[in-house]
Amino acid sequence: MASRELAKSDGATLNTTALVHELYVKIMTGRELTFTEPAQFFGYAAQAMRHILVDRARQRLRIKRGSGVAPVGIVSNDVAADATAEHALELDEALKKLERDDPRAAQLVALHYFAGLPLPRIAGILGVTERTLSRDWRFARAFLHDLLR
Numbered sequence: 001m002a003s004r005e006l007a008k009s010d011g012a013t014l015n016t017t018a019l020v021h022e023l024y025v026k027i028m029t030g031r032e033l034t035f036t037e038p039a040q041f042f043g044y045a046a047q048a049m050r051h052i053l054v055d056r057a058r059q060r061l062r063i064k065r066g067s068g069v070a071p072v073g074i075v076s077n078d079v080a081a082d083a084t085a086e087h088a089l090e091l092d093e094a095l096k097k098l099e100r101d102d103p104r105a106a107q108l109v110a111l112h113y114f115a116g117l118p119l120p121r122i123a124g125i126l127g128v129t130e131r132t133l134s135r136d137w138r139f140a141r142a143f144l145h146d147l148l149r
Helices: 002-008 016-028 038-064 079-101 103-114 119-126 130-148
Strands: none
Touching (some): 016 038, 038 079, 079 103, 103 119
8 A cells, every 4th residue: 555655656755664664653552453344444544644644745845944944055856755745735635625525435535545445345345335436436536636626
């Protein structure tokens, strides 16, 4: 899942191993987590991975904008990574709006996009027909496309 997500972003500041390690630390620290079904684990992992990537994007943009430190005249080759970080934050805001409008569609996007699960498996997890899920997927894609344009 991590490899697929990181392959989409040019100039990513994390590699697959680092993302999986951060996800593992997030799962193993803090409160006691128990997953009775694979769907619970995949849902949690998708949300945690999303939060890790968004937090990293925020950190990258904060550093880019100086973090209150006086600028130094150094040429940077991180333009693609900065654009990716900005896109990640825009996507996160769009997903928050989708969660408010249609929670099931937002859960579908998290399981498909971040956890990498195929649509037929997600239909079984969410307890809906594939036709309903296909309709939700079309709505979610159009909703996000409209917001990210």
